[in-house]
Amino acid sequence: MKKWQDNKGWLFILPVFIIVAFSAIIPLMTVVNYSIQDIFGPGQRIFVGTEWYKEVLTDQRLHDALWRQLLFSGLVLLIEMPLGIAIALTMPTKKGLGSSVCLVLIALPLLIPWNVIGTIWIIFTRPDIGLMGALINDMGWSFDHTASGLHAWITLMLMEVWHWTPLVILLAYAGLRSIPEAYYQAARIDGASAWAIFRYIQLPKMRGVLTIALLLRFMDSFLIYAEPFVLTGGGPGNATTFLSIYLVKIAVGQFDLGPAGAFSLIYFLIVLLFCYLFYQVLLNVGKGESS
Amino acid sequence: MAQICLDEIAHSYLPFAKTDADYALKRIHNIWDDGGAYALLGPSGCGKTTLLNIISGLLKPSKGRVKFGETDVTDLPPEKRNIAQVFQFPVLYDTMTVFNNLAFPLKNRGFDNAYITPRVKEVARILELETVLHKKAEGLGADAKQKISLGRGLVREDVAAILFDEPLTVIDPQLKWQLRCKLKEIHEQLKLTLIYVTHDQVEALTFADQIIVMYEGKIVQIGTPQELFEYPNHRFVGYFIGSPGMNFLPCTMENKQVRVGGFHIPVDDHTAALGNRATGSLELGIRPLYLKIHVQETAGSFQVPVQSVEDQGSYRVVTLAFADQIIKARIAENDPVPGSMAWVSFPEKWIRLFENDHLLK
Numbered sequence: 001m002k003k004w005q006d007n008k009g010w011l012f013i014l015p016v017f018i019i020v021a022f023s024a025i026i027p028l029m030t031v032v033n034y035s036i037q038d039i040f041g042p043g044q045r046i047f048v049g050t051e052w053y054k055e056v057l058t059d060q061r062l063h064d065a066l067w068r069q070l071l072f073s074g075l076v077l078l079i080e081m082p083l084g085i086a087i088a089l090t091m092p093t094k095k096g097l098g099s100s101v102c103l104v105l106i107a108l109p110l111l112i113p114w115n116v117i118g119t120i121w122i123i124f125t126r127p128d129i130g131l132m133g134a135l136i137n138d139m140g141w142s143f144d145h146t147a148s149g150l151h152a153w154i155t156l157m158l159m160e161v162w163h164w165t166p167l168v169i170l171l172a173y174a175g176l177r178s179i180p181e182a183y184y185q186a187a188r189i190d191g192a193s194a195w196a197i198f199r200y201i202q203l204p205k206m207r208g209v210l211t212i213a214l215l216l217r218f219m220d221s222f223l224i225y226a227e228p229f230v231l232t233g234g235g236p237g238n239a240t241t242f243l244s245i246y247l248v249k250i251a252v253g254q255f256d257l258g259p260a261g262a263f264s265l266i267y268f269l270i271v272l273l274f275c276y277l278f279y280q281v282l283l284n285v286g287k288g289e290s291s
Numbered sequence: 292m293a294q295i296c297l298d299e300i301a302h303s304y305l306p307f308a309k310t311d312a313d314y315a316l317k318r319i320h321n322i323w324d325d326g327g328a329y330a331l332l333g334p335s336g337c338g339k340t341t342l343l344n345i346i347s348g349l350l351k352p353s354k355g356r357v358k359f360g361e362t363d364v365t366d367l368p369p370e371k372r373n374i375a376q377v378f379q380f381p382v383l384y385d386t387m388t389v390f391n392n393l394a395f396p397l398k399n400r401g402f403d404n405a406y407i408t409p410r411v412k413e414v415a416r417i418l419e420l421e422t423v424l425h426k427k428a429e430g431l432g433a434d435a436k437q438k439i440s441l442g443r444g445l446v447r448e449d450v451a452a453i454l455f456d457e458p459l460t461v462i463d464p465q466l467k468w469q470l471r472c473k474l475k476e477i478h479e480q481l482k483l484t485l486i487y488v489t490h491d492q493v494e495a496l497t498f499a500d501q502i503i504v505m506y507e508g509k510i511v512q513i514g515t516p517q518e519l520f521e522y523p524n525h526r527f528v529g530y531f532i533g534s535p536g537m538n539f540l541p542c543t544m545e546n547k548q549v550r551v552g553g554f555h556i557p558v559d560d561h562t563a564a565l566g567n568r569a570t571g572s573l574e575l576g577i578r579p580l581y582l583k584i585h586v587q588e589t590a591g592s593f594q595v596p597v598q599s600v601e602d603q604g605s606y607r608v609v610t611l612a613f614a615d616q617i618i619k620a621r622i623a624e625n626d627p628v629p630g631s632m633a634w635v636s637f638p639e640k641w642i643r644l645f646e647n648d649h650l651l652k
């Protein structure tokens with residue numbers, strides 16, 4: 001006990017502790033504070049316990065937003081992960097001009113600020129002047145992301161995939177590059193097919209980076225705000241009202257800090273829960289596999 | 292598969308090789324016998340891995356043909372050659388069990404389970420891997436992993452040669468010895484050709500019947516350990532094999548004697564004749580083990596100052612100044628240790644002459 005208290009080692013982690021306290025714990029506690037009180041104005045507040053939580057959890061619009069959000073993130077992962085891996089596999093493996101140029105081109109979308117991305121795609125898909133929008137309309141399909149929920153989703157999906165698949169590509173590519181040449185040589189001698197090489201060498205060796213890619217892409221897409229906000233502000237109707245858009249509507253639009261606080265905490269816990277699940281699954285994937 | 296025939300092989304990693312220096316392998320022209328245990332010995336970067344990869348088919352040589360017996364395999368991919376290769380670091384399919392690792396080459400070749408299962412068990416028995424067959428390969432020790440890599444080669448019945456590229460580098464010394472014994476055992480049991488790359492001469496000497504010494508992209512000598520020790524073809528072999536390496540002293544001939552600085556060293560008639568015929572620059576070579584060191588004046592010996600005496604455990608290395616040169620002698624543990632002066636003699640039987648780095652014979 002004595003040792004634990006006297007240990008000077010605590011001094012070393014103190015700075016980190018303070019930074020984390022200011023950056024995460026204190027803001028979080030403020031949110032907790034809001035979520036259990038009803039605030040009318042400065043100095044006018046009453047303790048309401050779990051009331052806001054009950055209200056939020058039974059809110060039908062929140063349920064809708066949650067399912068929408070899950071569908072969106074699910075689709076993002078389903079498209080971006082395989083696409084990213086596939087593109088990484090086709091990239092030049094030798095060091096040189098070819099691979100450098102490829103990497104720079106692929107990383108470009110990652111360097112563009114979020115609001116610019118939104119603007120680019122709004123213009124690109126506009127039915128009257130947008131290159132893609134006009135082209136599709138000229139071919140006889142009417143395409144308008146401000147009128148059709150499906151079209152808004154397609155546009156968002158394109159935006160998201162175009163913007164973030166490069167991250168998956170870069171991570172997968174880094175994973176592929178770290179595989180020692182001897183593995184490929186051994187596989188050739190063992191007579192392995194391209195599929196077997198992918199399945200038994202490349203995929204297992206990429207597991208670490210792919211876990212990171214998956215977590216990053218999940219969190220990011222689950223918290224998506226800027227793109228739907230710029231595109232249609234959550235519309236048409238509620239078609240692209242994802243969790244964070246809805247949250248901002250409650251908190252800023254209606255200034256209901258109590259429900260917004262409760263909502264935020266639930267939102268946070270959902271993200272945490274999913275990340276934990278993904279992490280556990282990926283950590284253990286293939287461990288129990290036999291014969 | 293009979294013998295491995297390397298017909299005028301040369302290889303360069305550059306697409307347009309011009310000078311000799313561009314070639315990682317300069318000219319390899321050799322036949323290696325079926326069922327032999329060969330060690331490929333040479334310093335880092337001399338082209339050992341390159342040569343191995345050419346034999347296994349991972350690399351196509353820029354020039355020359357590779358033949359297994361009468362069949363020209365130069366254009367065949369590795370999986371079509373009946374050869375297995377074990378790499379420096381164990382290569383495993385970590386998500387598979389040991390059983391599936393061993394079965395992998397057979398599955399890829401379309402064998403059915405009725406054949407695969409007994410065959411894998413057989414190989415696991417030889418390699419003593421039976422107890423871990425159903426474990427994941429990932430968690431095993433380095434020696435077990437290297438055995439699995441070896442097993443993937445042995446499991447194919449058509450395999451006639453196994454190439455090892457420094458396979459024991461990552462293994463503890465004690466296990467190294469065990470694995471080396473296992474390899475010898477397998478070699479005797481299965482009559483496979485083994486080619487074993489190493490730059491550790493002790494490993495080479497204990498493992499192989501024939502040692503191939505490579506230097507700067509060339510094979511400088513192939514021979515039994517004894518041949519290499521007693522008649523090194525090239526200065527490099529003399530220096531590289533044996534501990535410490537052979538002594539070389541620039542010299543000239545004076546009738547039936549070799550003159551080194553102010554010393555006249557008598558040699559036998561045969562050696563004298565060779566020396567007198569030579570026209571290039573001459574060197575006398577002698578193994579430290581064969582130099583005789585006396586602590587007092589003895590007939591036919593030269594008095595020289597002692598620079599140092601190093602204890603190497605089972606023997607001592609004496610460093611002497613000999614006619615402006617340094618020579619080393621190796622004496623047994625219980626031989627008398629010289630003081631500041633020693634008397635050294637050169638037994639005629641062990642004196643070799645080298646002309647322009649090549650042994651005269």
Ligand SMILES: Nc1ncnc2c1ncn2[C@@H]1O[C@H](COP(=O)(O)OP(=O)(O)OP(=O)(O)O)[C@@H](O)[C@H]1O
Pocket residue numbers: 304315333334335336337338339340341342490
């Ligand atoms: N993939 C490659 N591309 C270009 N040059 C290479 C390549 N592999 C080897 N070399 C060059 O060819 C020469 C021979 O290399 P090699 O790997 O065959 O040597 P080694 O005898 O196996 O050495 P070590 O004992 O270090 O393994 C070296 O000079 C090396 O730099």
Ligand SMILES: [Mg+2]
Pocket residue numbers: 339340341456
């Ligand atoms: Mg090598």
